[in-house]
Amino acid sequence: MLTAKGRLAGVIGWPVGHSRSPQLHGHWLARYGIDGAYVPMAVAPERLEAALRGLAALGFRGCNVTVPHKEAAMALVDELDPLARRIAAVNTILVREDGRLFGTNTDGFGFLANLQAGAPGWSAGRGPAVVIGAGGAARAVIVALADAGAPEIRLANRTRSRAETLAAELGGPITVIDWADRVAALSGAALLVNTTTEGMVGRPALDLALDALPADALVNDIVYVPLETPLLAAAKARGNPVVDGVGMLLHQARPGFEAWFGVSPVVDAALRAAVLGA
Numbered sequence: 001m002l003t004a005k006g007r008l009a010g011v012i013g014w015p016v017g018h019s020r021s022p023q024l025h026g027h028w029l030a031r032y033g034i035d036g037a038y039v040p041m042a043v044a045p046e047r048l049e050a051a052l053r054g055l056a057a058l059g060f061r062g063c064n065v066t067v068p069h070k071e072a073a074m075a076l077v078d079e080l081d082p083l084a085r086r087i088a089a090v091n092t093i094l095v096r097e098d099g100r101l102f103g104t105n106t107d108g109f110g111f112l113a114n115l116q117a118g119a120p121g122w123s124a125g126r127g128p129a130v131v132i133g134a135g136g137a138a139r140a141v142i143v144a145l146a147d148a149g150a151p152e153i154r155l156a157n158r159t160r161s162r163a164e165t166l167a168a169e170l171g172g173p174i175t176v177i178d179w180a181d182r183v184a185a186l187s188g189a190a191l192l193v194n195t196t197t198e199g200m201v202g203r204p205a206l207d208l209a210l211d212a213l214p215a216d217a218l219v220n221d222i223v224y225v226p227l228e229t230p231l232l233a234a235a236k237a238r239g240n241p242v243v244d245g246v247g248m249l250l251h252q253a254r255p256g257f258e259a260w261f262g263v264s265p266v267v268d269a270a271l272r273a274a275v276l277g278a
């Protein structure tokens with residue numbers, strides 16, 4: 001339902017058709033019977049500033065920001081959450097009462113909440129984490145793991161210099177691992193996360209033999225198309241607990257939904273089906 005008093009939010013991207021956020025938030029709006037709407041907004045890069053400025057005038061409570069605007073949005077909000085600064089990307093914007101824009105990032109929250117929901121009892125403090133990849137997704141994962149108390153984060157990226165830059169920027173317990181040494185780096189790990197695009201539909205599997213990985217290490221993939229990537233299938237086959245990647249998408253949406261629409265939403269099988277079936 002939507003009346004003239006309805007609460008408004010949406011997602012800004014370019015293009016925006018690939019975003020699953022409208023299905024995600026739309027499912028929750030219907031489920032909780034909220035007077036509100038969540039709309040996709042295709043905004044070209046040169047119009048991002050005007051679009052963000054227009055949010056308050058249009059009565060929007062905020063928005064999500066997706067590709068390619070996540071970095072540019074940092075400079076355009078009035079107040080930037082230090083967490084978003086560390087991740088170097090804004091994915092969630094709240095419009096304050098006075099119209100000022102607060103930019104934050106909920107990807108790290110979504111990553112951790114997904115692991116906690118998918119592997120009850122798991123905690124970052126359990127042991128070393130191995131993170132494969134050093135792109136934008138890796139930043140959110142590494143910041144979240146460091147803040148949650150991971151004792152060691154072994155970071156392996158095909159292009160070593162990118163991992164070194166990330167480690168220098170983020171600080172914390174990061175050890176840069178040479179790409180050639182990634183297999184041995186799995187020894188003694190409690191968590192393995194793929195943040196690269198390898199294993200995504202149309203891409204080759206991540207080239208990583210799991211022999212050295214302890215049998216009780218948790219394995220997670222940021223890729224969720226397909227839901228069971230070759231990495232997750234291989235981990236499952238040797239008995240490792242696994243958590244798929246779509247939960248990160250679902251959980252990262254929770255803080256924004258609660259701020260905009262006033263309900264703390266639940267991530268469950270019905271939501272997964274609504275988003276995966278979209």
Ligand code: ATR
Pocket residue numbers: 132133134135136137138157158159162195196197198
């Ligand atoms: P995102 O912001 O989504 O993380 P990105 O910044 O393009 O995307 O990063 C993609 C990641 O996948 C990088 O870590 C990239 O490694 P490089 O820094 O060496 O490019 C990694 N990646 C892409 N193709 C890869 C491949 N064939 N083998 C290993 N890693 C790959």
